[in-house]
Every structure is written in C-alpha cells, then in structure tokens.
Amino acid sequence: MTINRRTALAGLAAGLSLLSLPLAARAEGTLEEVKKRGALRVGVTQAPPWYSKDPKTGAWSSGVGVEMGKAMATALGVKFEPVEVTWGNAIAALQGNKIDIMFMLDATSERKQAVDFPESPLLYYSLAVLARDDLAVKTWEDLNKAGVRIACPQASTMDRWLTAHTPKADIQRFPGNAEAIAAFQSGRVDAVCLFHPPLLAARQRLGKGKIVVPTPAESQPSSAALRKGDREFQAWVDKMLATYYRDGQTQKWYEAALTDFGLDPKLVPPVMKEMLN
Missing domain, CATH: 3.40.190.10 (Periplasmic binding protein-like II)
Structure with missing residues (x-):
C-alpha cells in the first residue's frame, strides 16, 4: 500500500501522542x-x-x-x-x-x-517530644513553663507549634533535626520536639529519654x-x-x-x- 507524506506524518503524530500518555493509560x-x-x-x-x-x-x-x-x-x-x-x-x-x-x-x-x-x-504520626526521663510531660501545658528548655528545627512546623502552645518555655531553635537532637543528647535542653518517626531512631541510638505525644495531639497521616x-x-x-x-x-x-x-x-x-x- 502506498503511504503518502500526509499519512506518514499523521501516523507519527499518533505514535508520539501515545508515548505522551501515562503508562497506566497505555x-x-x-x-x-x-x-x-x-x-x-x-x-x-x-x-x-x-x-x-x-x-x-x-x-x-x-x-x-x-x-x-x-x-x-x-x-x-x-x-x-x-x-x-x-x-x-x-x-x-x-x-x-x-x-x-x-x-x-x-x-x-x-x-x-x-x-x-x-x-x-x-x-498517623504525631508531633512528639523526646524528653528527659524525669520530666513530667502529658500535655503541651506541662511544657509551657519558664525554665523548660525545648529544642526544635528553626522555621519548621515544630517551631510554629511550640511558639503558639508553649510561649513561656525556653524554645531553642536549631538549623535542623540533627542539631536539635544533639542539644538534647548533650543536656543543653530538656526535650526535643519533632514528628515522632525521627525520634524513634534518636531514642534507640541515645539509649535515654522518653517519647511522648503531648495532648492535644497534633497528628498527620x-x-x-x-x-x-x-x-x-x-x-x-x-x-x-x-x-x-x-x-x-x-x-x-x-x-x-x-x-x-x-x-x-x-x-x-x-x-x-x-x-x-
């Protein structure tokens, strides 16, 4: 069968169109x-x-x-x-x-x-704290006290939450998770606030502290x-x-x-x- 130039171009365009579709559609x-x-x-x-x-x-x-x-x-x-x-x-x-x-x-x-x-x-995982074993923490209000030192990554969800819910505490802000956890490890703060998955590895590595989700819980799926x-x-x-x-x-x-x-x-x-x- 003779294929003219217009037919060939149309076929090429159709092929390219097919390739552009998501895999599930093809x-x-x-x-x-x-x-x-x-x-x-x-x-x-x-x-x-x-x-x-x-x-x-x-x-x-x-x-x-x-x-x-x-x-x-x-x-x-x-x-x-x-x-x-x-x-x-x-x-x-x-x-x-x-x-x-x-x-x-x-x-x-x-x-x-x-x-x-x-x-x-x-x-769901929740906003949590890795706190000193002897620090009584059940609610955010327990942390909202003068003299309680809490580490968190600067300009993060944790920073905004602590600023709103624990304004009386000494909130110490660090560049990232690792620096905030290091502050807790060294004893410079009483607790570190993160979503709880990274705190699991920190607790396992440090061998000290307790992970608590203070109430009211702030969770995300x-x-x-x-x-x-x-x-x-x-x-x-x-x-x-x-x-x-x-x-x-x-x-x-x-x-x-x-x-x-x-x-x-x-x-x-x-x-x-x-x-x-």
Missing part, C-alpha cells in the same frame, strides 16, 4: 500486570520501623511497609518482590514502572502532581504512592489500607517492627490517632 492496569507477572513490586529503603533489611541474609525481613506489602501480595495470590529505592527516587521508580507501590510517603500537593494516593490513611491514572488499583489499595487500619493490623505490624528495632512499643506513641486520646 497498558494493562496494575492489578492485571501484577497478576500476570506473579509479583507485587514494593519499593523499600533501609528505614526502621518502616523497612528493615537483615544484614546477615540481605532479606527485607521486617517493618510496616514490608509486612503490608507481603499481606497485599498474599491477597492478590502473588509473590512479594522488594525493590530497593531511596526516598528521593521512589516517585521516579513508580513513573518508570520499576515498582508498583511505595508505602510511607505523605500525600503532599507537590507529590500529587506526579503520583496518586489512596483516600484512606496508611497510619502518611500514605502509599501509586502510579498515576490507575483508578482500579487506587481503589483496591484504598480498601486494603482502610481494612488494615480498622482491624488494628497496622498498629500490630508497627509494634512488631519496634520490637525488632530494639524499642519497647509501650514507650513509643501509637500510629492510630484514636489511641492517642
């Missing part, structure tokens, strides 16, 4: 791909208690994201396939079809431009990032996250991961906001 949906592949590819990165690799075997053996990924794979009748990424390149790995899901990414407006998130929260445009997979993940959270399974995985990490779950805030009240 291929099978994620659920179909996962079942055909026989594996659910979950992004993982060394970050206990969310993901943890056994240094002896190299296996991704524990963590909330690992256990949740295994449970979802089982529900689909496929294998759990961990794919090592970083927090920085996880979204690119989703866009490039290297992974199918990445747990523990917050659904920020910027990220929503590149990937999708389910409606149901994966878990974390989520799971998905490739953009696949509504069927998004709805399925949403249903699974809601079920795990409602049944308390997410909290159980979290507590097991804390134990593996060397922390007593009783000394660490829960990840269900209903348990904070």
Whole structure:
C-alpha cells in the first residue's frame, strides 16, 4: 500500500501522542500486570520501623511497609518482590514502572502532581517530644513553663507549634533535626520536639529519654504512592489500607517492627490517632 507524506506524518503524530500518555493509560492496569507477572513490586529503603533489611541474609525481613506489602501480595495470590529505592527516587521508580507501590510517603500537593494516593490513611504520626526521663510531660501545658528548655528545627512546623502552645518555655531553635537532637543528647535542653518517626531512631541510638505525644495531639497521616491514572488499583489499595487500619493490623505490624528495632512499643506513641486520646 502506498503511504503518502500526509499519512506518514499523521501516523507519527499518533505514535508520539501515545508515548505522551501515562503508562497506566497505555497498558494493562496494575492489578492485571501484577497478576500476570506473579509479583507485587514494593519499593523499600533501609528505614526502621518502616523497612528493615537483615544484614546477615540481605532479606527485607521486617517493618510496616514490608509486612503490608507481603499481606497485599498474599491477597492478590502473588509473590512479594522488594525493590530497593531511596526516598528521593521512589516517585521516579513508580513513573518508570520499576515498582508498583511505595508505602510511607505523605500525600503532599507537590507529590500529587506526579503520583496518586489512596483516600484512606496508611497510619498517623504525631508531633512528639523526646524528653528527659524525669520530666513530667502529658500535655503541651506541662511544657509551657519558664525554665523548660525545648529544642526544635528553626522555621519548621515544630517551631510554629511550640511558639503558639508553649510561649513561656525556653524554645531553642536549631538549623535542623540533627542539631536539635544533639542539644538534647548533650543536656543543653530538656526535650526535643519533632514528628515522632525521627525520634524513634534518636531514642534507640541515645539509649535515654522518653517519647511522648503531648495532648492535644497534633497528628498527620502518611500514605502509599501509586502510579498515576490507575483508578482500579487506587481503589483496591484504598480498601486494603482502610481494612488494615480498622482491624488494628497496622498498629500490630508497627509494634512488631519496634520490637525488632530494639524499642519497647509501650514507650513509643501509637500510629492510630484514636489511641492517642
């Protein structure tokens, strides 16, 4: 068949248009791909208690994201396939079809431009303090006293919260998390205020202090990032996250991961906001 120049150009334009579409719009949906592949590819990165690799075997053996990924794979009748990424390149790995899901990414407006998130929260983490063992802390008002020294990163959510809720305290502001934690370690402050995940590693490393979520609790949800445009997979993940959270399974995985990490779950805030009240 003779193809004239106009027909060839039209074909080329159609091909380029197809390439510009999101992967989910050009291929099978994620659920179909996962079942055909026989594996659910979950992004993982060394970050206990969310993901943890056994240094002896190299296996991704524990963590909330690992256990949740295994449970979802089982529900689909496929294998759990961990794919090592970083927090920085996880979204690119989703866009490039290297992974199918990445747990523990917050659904920020910027990220929503590149990937999708389910409606149901994966878990909640809260604004907390790592405080001296002998410092009585249950509420923010307990910290709102002259002579109580609190470290936080400058110009952060923590800084704004402390400024509004503990104006009587001696709020000491530092360039970042590491400097604020170092001030607590050295005894220059009585407590350090951060969202509680980084405080877990600090408490485990320092071997001192207690992590408290003062009331009223200030909590925010974390989520799971998905490739953009696949509504069927998004709805399925949403249903699974809601079920795990409602049944308390997410909290159980979290507590097991804390134990593996060397922390007593009783000394660490829960990840269900209903348990904070």
